Amino acid sequence: MHTDPNCLFCKIVAGKIPSKKVYEDEELFAFHDINPWAPVHFLIIPKMHIPSLAQATPDHAALLGRMMVLVPQLALQEGVNPYPNGGFRLVTNTGEEGGQEVHHMHWHVMGGPRPWLRG
Numbered sequence: 001m002h003t004d005p006n007c008l009f010c011k012i013v014a015g016k017i018p019s020k021k022v023y024e025d026e027e028l029f030a031f032h033d034i035n036p037w038a039p040v041h042f043l044i045i046p047k048m049h050i051p052s053l054a055q056a057t058p059d060h061a062a063l064l065g066r067m068m069v070l071v072p073q074l075a076l077q078e079g080v081n082p083y084p085n086g087g088f089r090l091v092t093n094t095g096e097e098g099g100q101e102v103h104h105m106h107w108h109v110m111g112g113p114r115p116w117l118r119g
């Protein structure tokens with residue numbers, strides 16, 4: 001699997017940097033955001049180093065599909081209220097102008113009662 005030894009999120013997957021794990025399987029990893037904007041705020045990432053959604057190719061379609069299906073499951077597991085009165089927000093910042101700071105693709109899942117710190 002492609003990893004980048006200098007990448008923060010590859011180090012989290014490898015357990016070299018601690019995280020509060022939400023979920024793990026062979027291909028995917030999820031953990032709490034260290035600086036949450038909402039009562040529930042976690043990140044879902046592929047274990048393989050894909051810099052951003054901009055690098056997604058048809059080869060990644062199954063992986064991305066699995067990630068997407070996991071979002072609502074983990075959101076409920078982590079305590080968001082059910083749709084439609086509850087719900088969540090799914091965000092992936094992509095590139096400098098997209099506001100991306102960590103260049104290992106990650107999807108923010110945010111939810112819980114408002115107000116939120118941001119968003």
Ligand code: AMP
Nearest residue numbers: 019032033034035093099100101102103
């Ligand atoms: P962005 O690349 O702008 O989508 O944001 C990266 C996100 O990663 C931010 O929300 C940070 O709070 C979060 N983050 C940075 N370092 C860590 C870490 N060590 N553990 C968990 N979340 C982190």
Ligand code: ZN
Nearest residue numbers: 007010049104
């Ligand atoms: Zn990485």
